[in-house]
Amino acid sequence: MLRNLIFTYIAALIMSACGVSGSSDAESRINQKVDSVMKLMTLDEKIGQMVLYSSGWALTGPTIKSGYLDDIRKGQCGNIFNANTAAYTRKLQKIAVEESRLGIPLLFGYDVIHGHTTIFPISLGESASWDLKAIEKSARVSAIEAAASGINWTFAPMCDISVEPRWGRVSEGAGEDPFLGSKISAARVRGFQGNNLADTLTIMACVKHFAAYGAPLAGRDYNTVDMSERVFQDVYLPPYKAAIDAGAMSVMSSFNEYDGIPASGSKYLLTDILRKKIGFKGLVVTDYTSINEMVNHGIVANEAEAGLLSVKAGVDMDMQGEVFFKYLKKQVESGEVSQKTINDAVARIIRIKFMLGLFDDPYRYCNEAREKRLVYAPAHLEASFDVAKRSMVLLKNSNKVLPLKKGEKIAVIGELASSKQDLLGSWAAVGNINYMNSILDEIKIYNGDANVLYAEGCKKMGEDRSGFAAALSVSRRADKIVMVLGEDSEWSGEAASRTSINIPGVQTELLEKLKILNKPIILVLLNGRPLDLSKENDLVDAMLESWFPGTMGGKAVTHVLFGEYNPSGKLTMTFPRNLGQVPIFYYEKNTGRPLYLPNPKYKSRYIDCPNDPLFPFGFGLSYTTFAYSDIKLSTDKLTENGELKVSVNVVNTGGVLGEEVVQCYVRDLVGSVTRPVMELKGFQKISLKVGESKVVNFTIKPEMLAFHRADMSYGTEPGDYKLFVGGNSRDLKLAGFKLK
Numbered sequence: 002m003l004r005n006l007i008f009t010y011i012a013a014l015i016m017s018a019c020g021v022s023g024s025s026d027a028e029s030r031i032n033q034k035v036d037s038v039m040k041l042m043t044l045d046e047k048i049g050q051m052v053l054y055s056s057g058w059a060l061t062g063p064t065i066k067s068g069y070l071d072d073i074r075k076g077q078c079g080n081i082f083n084a085n086t087a088a089y090t091r092k093l094q095k096i097a098v099e100e101s102r103l104g105i106p107l108l109f110g111y112d113v114i115h116g117h118t119t120i121f122p123i124s125l126g127e128s129a130s131w132d133l134k135a136i137e138k139s140a141r142v143s144a145i146e147a148a149a150s151g152i153n154w155t156f157a158p159m160c161d162i163s164v165e166p167r168w169g170r171v172s173e174g175a176g177e178d179p180f181l182g183s184k185i186s187a188a189r190v191r192g193f194q195g196n197n198l199a200d201t202l203t204i205m206a207c208v209k210h211f212a213a214y215g216a217p218l219a220g221r222d223y224n225t226v227d228m229s230e231r232v233f234q235d236v237y238l239p240p241y242k243a244a245i246d247a248g249a250m251s252v253m254s255s256f257n258e259y260d261g262i263p264a265s266g267s268k269y270l271l272t273d274i275l276r277k278k279i280g281f282k283g284l285v286v287t288d289y290t291s292i293n294e295m296v297n298h299g300i301v302a303n304e305a306e307a308g309l310l311s312v313k314a315g316v317d318m319d320m321q322g323e324v325f326f327k328y329l330k331k332q333v334e335s336g337e338v339s340q341k342t343i344n345d346a347v348a349r350i351i352r353i354k355f356m357l358g359l360f361d362d363p364y365r366y367c368n369e370a371r372e373k374r375l376v377y378a379p380a381h382l383e384a385s386f387d388v389a390k391r392s393m394v395l396l397k398n399s400n401k402v403l404p405l406k407k408g409e410k411i412a413v414i415g416e417l418a419s420s421k422q423d424l425l426g427s428w429a430a431v432g433n434i435n436y437m438n439s440i441l442d443e444i445k446i447y448n449g450d451a452n453v454l455y456a457e458g459c460k461k462m463g464e465d466r467s468g469f470a471a472a473l474s475v476s477r478r479a480d481k482i483v484m485v486l487g488e489d490s491e492w493s494g495e496a497a498s499r500t501s502i503n504i505p506g507v508q509t510e511l512l513e514k515l516k517i518l519n520k521p522i523i524l525v526l527l528n529g530r531p532l533d534l535s536k537e538n539d540l541v542d543a544m545l546e547s548w549f550p551g552t553m554g555g556k557a558v559t560h561v562l563f564g565e566y567n568p569s570g571k572l573t574m575t576f577p578r579n580l581g582q583v584p585i586f587y588y589e590k591n592t593g594r595p596l597y598l599p600n601p602k603y604k605s606r607y608i609d610c611p612n613d614p615l616f617p618f619g620f621g622l623s624y625t626t627f628a629y630s631d632i633k634l635s636t637d638k639l640t641e642n643g644e645l646k647v648s649v650n651v652v653n654t655g656g657v658l659g660e661e662v663v664q665c666y667v668r669d670l671v672g673s674v675t676r677p678v679m680e681l682k683g684f685q686k687i688s689l690k691v692g693e694s695k696v697v698n699f700t701i702k703p704e705m706l707a708f709h710r711a712d713m714s715y716g717t718e719p720g721d722y723k724l725f726v727g728g729n730s731r732d733l734k735l736a737g738f739k740l741k
């Protein structure tokens with residue numbers, strides 16, 4: 002059999018150095034191996050490597066269409082996604098390896114977005130930790146668990162910048178800022194992939210959704226994206242690039258159109274920008290049936306044309322569309338698609354299979370003993386607990402109503418308080434509610450059953466007010482009221498856009514009723530997007546944004562509420578005062594008529610609402626306080642090859658140990674194109690004991706000030722800059738320098 006030939010040949014090759022950034026020797030060895038496999042392949046088999054089909058899930062476990070099984074057997078399906086468990090992926094892999102002519106192993110993809118079995122906070126929540134080590138750890142744990150369950154490829158990280166809270170998928174990203182988004186995207190790639198793709202504790206990352214998917218008009222998922230090329234390149238592109246520079250070996254083309262061309266058919270995006278400008282060498286997979294959808298977009302008349310457009314644009318693999326499968330062979334035979342195009346795409350895919358070590362041992366990810374040992378490992382649960390605590394943002398804490406004291410009588414109100422499923426958030430992979438506690442469970446464990454009174458009060462959705470009376474009665478008997486309100490977890494993620502960003506249903510109405518009792522109210526929020534919290538902010542004493550915090554979320558919320566952990570998260574998306582302010586983000590432009598002008602009317606403002614948000618980017622409170630002083634610059638003139646050192650003294654002026662995210666922003670005052678009023682250029686999360694002070698340093702190099710100038714060239718311009726340092730994008734200390 003030929004497949005034996007492949008494996009004998011490969012066994013003879015040295016299987017060392019399959020690393021992501023291996024030496025040129027290793028590179029050429031891999032290329033040799035790829036060539037040797039390619040030489041044996043028929044056109045059908047090559048096209049088979051360019052398709053990706055979904056497995057499903059039945060009550061009894063994972064399943065797949067029998068047609069796809071036959072395709073695997075015939076060498077016409079080289080990749081599967083949504084299959085899970087070591088046993089099931091082994092079964093499918095066995096068909097590919099033992100029953101297909103060449104025995105080329107399958108790739109197994111899955112949406113491991115914020116955990117595989119042990120679920121971490123949703124990605125937006127994790128980003129609020131501003132803790133790159135914690136974020137990398139979360140991705141690493143996710144990779145370890147997924148890799149133990151047969152997966153070798155995750156469709157993450159999502160690197161889409163977004164300023165659109167209506168868009169449900171902001172929950173999957175890192176927020177609004179390109180600088181922070183880039184750091185986080187790179188950290189996630191490092192976490193998933195490690196240093197060596199062949200390590201069975203790592204999986205391949207997939208940078209998505211390329212490109213600009215985070216800016217759908219009106220926040221409606223899959224909608225048209227229309228922005229200037231300058232904004233695209235300066236704001237939206239950097240996080241994808243950072244993830245690719247960090248070694249990500251696959252990229253997913255997005256559903257949306259960009260400048261009139263759907264991304265999966267855009268040669269500009271997939272070849273000119275991705276391959277030529279960024280230098281990406283890995284594989285490009287489409288998003289789910291996005292080739293077929295180009296017919297609906299109205300860019301092609303039929304699926305055959307769609308396939309043609311997309312393969313020529315630079316797509317290597319068709320996710321679920323069956324378009325390459327149906328039409329590509331004829332198109333090659335007729336000369337419409339060149340052999341070279343096919344060979345390049347297939348070589349990229351085969352190369353990755355080598356890098357993952359699949360030719361060495363196709364079952365290396367299908368180890369049931371390892372799966373048993375690693376899934377829900379205590380260390381993973383501990384990591385999820387840690388990241389969940391770090392992700393929470395304290396939005397308000399009047400009169401130090403928090404932390405709660407052990408033994409206080411607490412009324413816990415809200416359907417979400419007793420929900421486990423919602424703690425997991427959307428895209429919760431195979432997270433299982435049987436392995437976790439709700440917030441209510443954990444408050445009871447911590448504070449003692451007798452000190453906790455619960456009433457649901459109302460559902461998270463709908464108009465039913467029949468539980469209000471019970472909530473009032475329970476709350477009357479308590480010292481403090483903890484309300485857990487927010488969104489259903491399925492109201493975030495894909496196809497979950499909203500036209501209101503208020504807390505749904507009658508939850509806020511219940512809050513208004515409880516306010517009459519005149520007792521301290523603490524609002525714990527579960528949600529996947531910035532919400533309009535103006536009303537709630539006026540009603541409650543404290544507000545804790547806990548996002549959808551994952552498997553250990555119940556305990557994490559409890560520990561933050563009771564002060565076992567001092568909250569340290571900061572918002573990575575601006576929280577507006579109302580939906581009318583959207584899009585609102587801190588790096589806006591000054592305009593010709595900024596708000597600070599004396600003219601009372603004719604300036605860029607609303608007549609019915611302030612311009613500033615309710616909670617700015619970078620904002621988050623602590624149970625302690627921090628004071629900033631002595632901002633110093635090493636020079637006030639930054640030269641072309643020089644660097645500027647910024648230092649600031651931060652002291653913990655409150656009563657408990659705390660962590661602070663120290664943020665550094667700049668403003669370029671005059672440019673050949675107008676520049677944002679502020680751009681994040683550095684941050685550090687530091688821990689300070691009571692009374693302790695630390696000098697925090699930042700380095701600004703000229704290249705950090707580069708942007709696309711009037712002629713679209715990329716670089717800096719000399720001139721005056723402002724520099725700001727502080728604990729959020731609103732309360733800042735000011736300095737200035739000149740770029741020579």
Ligand code: NOJ
Nearest residue numbers: 112156209210288289495
């Ligand atoms: C569609 C989503 O847009 C994408 O993020 C996901 O990875 C794929 N489906 C596969 O599930």
